[in-house]
Amino acid sequence: MTAVVRIPTVxxxxxxxxxxxxxxxxxxxxxxxxxxxxxxxxxxxxxxxDGTLHRFLNVYVNDDDVRYLGGVGAPVxxxxxxxxxxxxxxxxx
Amino acid sequence: xxxxxxxxxxxxxxxxxxxxxxxPKPNVTILAKLEGRNPAGSVKDRVALSLIEAAxxxxxxxxxxxxxILIEPSSGNTGIALAMVCRxxxxxxxxxxxxxxxxxxRQLLLAWGAEIIDSPGSEGSNGAVRLAQQLAxxxxxxxxxxxxxxxxxxxxxxxxxxxxxxxxxxEVTHFxxxxxxxxxxxGVGRYLKEHKPDVQIWAIEPPSGEMVDGLRxxxxxxxxxxxxxNDGTKLxxxxxxxxxxxxxxxxxxxxxxxxxxxxxxxxxxAGAVKCANTIPDDQVATIVTIVCDDGWKYLSTGAWxxxxxxVVERAxxxxxx
Numbered sequence: 483m484t485a486v487v488r489i490p491t492v493x494x495x496x497x498x499x500x501x502x503x504x505x506x507x508x509x510x511x512x513x514x515x516x517x518x519x520x521x522x523x524x525x526x527x528x529x530x531x532d533g534t535l536h537r538f539l540n541v542y543v544n545d546d547d548v549r550y551l552g553g554v555g556a557p558v559x560x561x562x563x564x565x566x567x568x569x570x571x572x573x574x575x
Numbered sequence: 576x577x578x579x580x581x582x583x584x585x586x587x588x589x590x591x592x593x594x595x596x597x598x599p600k601p602n603v604t605i606l607a608k609l610e611g612r613n614p615a616g617s618v619k620d621r622v623a624l625s626l627i628e629a630a631x632x633x634x635x636x637x638x639x640x641x642x643x644i645l646i647e648p649s650s651g652n653t654g655i656a657l658a659m660v661c662r663x664x665x666x667x668x669x670x671x672x673x674x675x676x677x678x679x680x681r682q683l684l685l686a687w688g689a690e691i692i693d694s695p696g697s698e699g700s701n702g703a704v705r706l707a708q709q710l711a712x713x714x715x716x717x718x719x720x721x722x723x724x725x726x727x728x729x730x731x732x733x734x735x736x737x738x739x740x741x742x743x744x745x746e747v748t749h750f751x752x753x754x755x756x757x758x759x760x761x762g763v764g765r766y767l768k769e770h771k772p773d774v775q776i777w778a779i780e781p782p783s784g785e786m787v788d789g790l791r792x793x794x795x796x797x798x799x800x801x802x803x804x805n806d807g808t809k810l811x812x813x814x815x816x817x818x819x820x821x822x823x824x825x826x827x828x829x830x831x832x833x834x835x836x837x838x839x840x841x842x843x844x845a846g847a848v849k850c851a852n853t854i855p856d857d858q859v860a861t862i863v864t865i866v867c868d869d870g871w872k873y874l875s876t877g878a879w880x881x882x883x884x885x886v887v888e889r890a891x892x893x894x895x896x
Contacts, residue, residue, distance in 0.1 A: 492793060527793045538796025547778075547814035565816070569796040570783050571700035571723065571755075 483508050485543075485562040487517065492568055496523040505564075510541055511554030513564060528566075529554075538569045583663065586613050586620045587735045591743045591863070594832045597844070603851040604861045606744055607834065607844070608736075611869035615659040615687075616652075617837075618736075618867045622758055623656035625731035626720045627664060635718055638664050645718045646671065646711055648694070648703035650894040651680035652868060653722050653756075658687030669717075671707040673699055676894050679872040699783060699894060700755075701797050723756045724800035732762025740863050741770055749862040751847045753839050753896060754778040754814065759865060761805040768810065778814040779846030781822070781839075781896040815849055817842040819890045826870070826878055835870040838878060838895040843867070 487503045494500065498521070507513035511533060518525040528536055533554060535541060541548045542565040548556040558564070579585060594607045610618035630636040636643055646669045647657055654670035661668040668689040672681065675696030684691055692710070694703040704723060711719035722728050740747060740763060750767055752759045757778075764776040801807075825848070826841025836844075847864040854860045870879070873895065878886050 492791070492795075536793060537798065538793045542816055545816040545818070547816070549808055550811060550813045565782070567782060567816075568793050569798050571704050571797045571799065 483558055483560050483562075485513060485558050485560070485564050487513065488563065488565045490567050493524055493527065493566065496527075497521045507558055509554065509558055510543070510548050510556045510564070513558055514541070514554065540567045540569050541565070542567070581663070582614045583624060583660065586624050588739060589613065591740075592832075592834075594829070594834065594844075594864075596832050597828060597848070598851050599848055600851050600854060600856065602856060602859050603854050605847050605851065606861065606863050607866050608740065608863060609834075609866050611836070611866055613656075615656045616683075616868055616871070617656060618759060618865060619652040619656040620659070621731040621735055622653060622722060622728050622756075623660045625727045626657070626722060626725055627660050627666075629725070629727035629730075630718060630720060636664075636666060641665075643667065643718065644669065644714075644716070645720060646692075646707055646714070647720055647722065648672075648700065648707035649722070650700050650703065650896075651676050651683075651872070654689060655680065655683045655687065657720075658684055658689035661689070662687050666718075669710075671703045671710070673703050673894055675892060677872055678875055683872065696894075701795065704797065722758065724804075726801070726804070728756055728758035729762035729765070729801055729805060732759050733766045734762075737763040737766025741767065744861060744863050746861045747771065747774060747863050748860045749775045749777060749850055751777040751779060751843060751850050751862055751864045753843050753865065753867060754780040755896065757799050757802040757805070757807055761801055761807060761810065764810045765805060775812045775850075776810060777846060777850050778811050779817055779843045780814065781842060782816050782818060783896070813850070815846050817845045817849075820883065820887045821845040822895070823878055823883055823886050823890060826873075829866075830879070834866065836866045837868040837870055838873050838876070838890060840866040840868065842896065 487505050505513045505516045514528045589612045591606050591608045595604045598605045613620035644667045648671040658668050670689050671692045673696050674693045694706040767774040822842035825845040829836045847862050
């Protein structure tokens with residue numbers, strides 16, 4: 483399965499300046515591991531040592547937060563768009 | 576009902592209206608709770624009153640005592656609501672406001688007599704929170720209610736908004752609301768789950784992390800303490816991002832059912848429609864969603880009248896959620 487991963491501004495310097503990276507994998511965990519193999523500098527920023535998601539990283543598959551779809555076990559299929567976003571204070575009207 | 580001693584008595588008990596004409600599925604009813612009917616114009620009136628009353632109960636604020644100063648970070652509605660309550664109670668309010676909010680929000684804060692302290696627009700709400708924390712630390716004599724961490728925020732929704740929803744819509748199956756401080760979702764969500772454990776709680780958020788370019792690293796991230804204290808990840812069933820274009824499209828479509836709503840409410844309605852689309856055809860569902868505020872504060876964005884792509888670009892530069 484090949485998905486497209488959208489990289490947030492804050493991670494781009496450590497990821498070759500790319501905004502979009504195609505990555506193979508059948509789960510979110512596989513996709514993120516693949517990314518950390520290509521870009522070791524971001525390893526600690528994507529995944530914790532136990533393989534769970536970094537607490538300030540939100541990962542979305544087609545705009546759905548994967549924490550509510552099974553976390554790193556959430557499935558990925560061809561042409562999925564995966565968005566990485568830092569957790570920030572929302573608008574908080 | 577018709578005569579009240581204070582405008583503060585008009586907070587809450589907002590109407591719910593059927594907007595199912597916009598539902599993508601005939602088996603899914605969508606109901607919108609109109610929080611713009613609160614006296615200072617948004618859902619945050621409930622929070623502001625709750626924060627102030629809790630501080631007064633704790634003796635942190637004393638009604639009638641002169642020169643009591645409050646500081647609070649807000650991208651708009653909390654500041655506006657607090658400013659109104661402070662005006663009535665005689666407190667002085669300083670609002671730390673990202674410089675890129677809509678000009679109407681700024682005007683309303685000034686109208687209620689608040690002082691505005693600008694924080695860098697590029698840092699979004701994160702920057703406002705950080706600056707308010709710093710200033711509160713430098714001025715221990717000021718009262719810092721800190722809506723992101725204060726249990727009186729979700730409490731307002733646990734004791735008011737949640738019970739109102741269940742009383743008016745006992746058949747509710749899904750609750751869809753925006754995720755900012757997480758106060759609405761944590762308070763209403765917890766109340767509904769306690770009384771109807773099968774209710775699904777959906778959080779809608781804008782792609783803030785994409786728009787905030789002032790982050791130096793992921794370690795500058797922020798999760799509202801309220802979300803952590805209420806075990807938000809367990810409480811929510813789904814969390815969905817709604818993009819600026821969908822937000823504007825649904826803000827416009829709300830006029831088809833006679834509702835002139837703010838941009839975040841358009842985003843939340845877009846999320847309610849996504850939620851409806853996940854419900855099987857043979858299942859009857861009732862979604863309750865929140866209209867946080869009305870459209871007046873967003874007229875300067877041209878959201879209803881200008882070319883949608885231009886409006887989207889403009890919306891990306893302001894904080895609308």
